[in-house]
Amino acid sequence: MTETSERIARRSVDKFAQRRAELAESALQALSELGYARTSLREIAQKSNFSHGVLHYYFTDKVELLTYAVRKFEEVCVTRYDEAVAMAQSAEELQRGFGVAMADTLRTDAVMHRLWYDLRNQSLFEAAFRADVLEIDTQRQAMIWRVVERYAELADASPVVTRSVAYAAFDGLFQQALLHHLAGEETRLAEDAGSLLGQLVS
Amino acid sequence: MTETSERIARRSVDKFAQRRAELAESALQALSELGYARTSLREIAQKSNFSHGVLHYYFTDKVELLTYAVRKFEEVCVTRYDEAVAMAQSAEELQRGFGVAMADTLRTDAVMHRLWYDLRNQSLFEAAFRADVLEIDTQRQAMIWRVVERYAELADASPVVTRSVAYAAFDGLFQQALLHHLAGEETRLAEDAGSLLGQLVS
DNA sequence: GCCAGTTTTGGACAGTCGTCAAGATTTTCT
């Protein structure tokens, strides 16, 4: 391969990858708006500025597009509380900061969280998503565990539950809050999350 | 209304209601097998012994059928742990019994639980289901709270979280276990649930 | 300005979907 053709090929690859990312972004937009059950390829294409045919130029089929989109989604949702962890100088401050951060993302990113739960649920029926979902879940678990460990450290105590139990509890809390938030109710997520954090170390 | 026509009307209503229940049962079977996204009316009809046209004789449209099915579903899933509560003579026994009951229903009724989470998630996108879902969730919350209160009583202590937080935590725990169970992994749900119960009173 | 390769379009395809209505069948009453 000559120097020139190499440069061309690389540019080609870059453009190809960029288009994939672009289309995956549109897919996420459609999915978060309509839900998995009602999202079609034509709907996704309309969110982008391309026609529906182009999707099969960049992806072999719908499953590959959605899988790719899920992986892309992962990037934005597994470091959400790290700032609160880094900032906090005391246990009480982390408790408060963590709760506030959770309540913030509930309000700001509600449709994205809704999408995540929808995709995780799809993986209960469609094995194709299962591996990616489990991996994202593992990373989310790690994200929560960083909070719990730091909190324990600041409070001079140790966690009284495993990391998987801690993650499950906060995830359940968030999901409940999301359900009620989207139904138009007020939630007490910030307070509930903070107080639950307090219960998980001793 | 004469005595005769009253008898006729009642029998008619009974039969009508019975068919609706019958068809809703088939709907639940299809839903739990395929998931909301892939369940069609023809699929539901095939699970019953009728043709697809009959569904619009007993239900005005798909949404009414599914809503009816969800309500029917509620009946079987909100008293699941009451026996463990009634049996337990001590805190430790309840802790164990509750964990075992959870792990049992995880194994036995996995597809039904999967369906529940799927429908609850649909309500995040489709407002038509929201009211029913919230009501079922309230009843599930009450079911969990009966366990926590009884456990606190037996342990001569009091709950350290609200009923909504307690429900959210156990629900999250169960959902995680379901995800891993359907992925073919072993879970430690019985132990985790028992130990979490211990953490929620003091 | 032309040409080869890449990228994009838009229509066609074979299915499936929810819905509906006309007719066949069964049940019920007199």
Add this chain to the structure above:
DNA sequence: AGAAAATCTTGACGACTGTCCAAAACTGGC
């Protein structure tokens, strides 16, 4: 028994789906 009402089947409809493909549009090198 036959008439009337309830119940069920069947086929059709328009809309929508994922997928594919031939042709058009665009790209950069000569």
